[in-house]
Amino acid sequence: MIPIDLSVGAHKQPAFLAKQPFGQVPVLEDGDVTLFESRAIASYVSYKYKDQGTDLLRRGNINETALVGVWADVESQQYNPPISTIVYELVIKGMYGMTTDQAVVDAQSEKLGNVLDVYEARLTENKYLAGNFYSLADQNHIPYTFFLMKTPLASLINSRPHVKAWWEDISSRPSFQKVLANANV
CATH class of the missing domain: 3.40.30.10 (Glutaredoxin)
Structure with missing residues (x-):
């Protein structure tokens, strides 16, 4: 490092x-x-390192691999754009003494809320996004969601019971806790 x-x-x-x-x-x-x-x-x-620990790509099952790909793309194309903008406005700008643009936060919060409504429905049927197994699709959500949860907009996650349970599960994994222990956040 x-x-x-x-x-x-x-x-x-x-x-x-x-x-x-x-x-x-x-x-x-x-x-x-x-x-x-x-x-x-x-x-x-x-x-x-697929043979060590959790196989995050599910390479042994083509259907599961495909679902990991779908939900990894959903994170990249649907979830990341609004959440990264929100985190930039509420966290990063503050670190550099810049002013938050509340209109941007409001617009992106609405977009993220719509995505999270889809997640809530999906997580009603499955423990994780790609199925009943933890995968790279879940893991990719951790960085920005971690920072979102330090803002008042944590309510976007916490107000959706299945999304909240999913977040609590993935953010409490020992691997992420180890990263946090070694990070300065």
């Missing part, structure tokens, strides 16, 4: 840009493979 000091623009320096041309974190270097984009990294690690 090599920390990158974003506050001084280390992620915009030529050495870092050679690994991540968009100047963003994270980057993974594993032997001769260099990857960027968190979902690609998570998928790579999940595949590489």
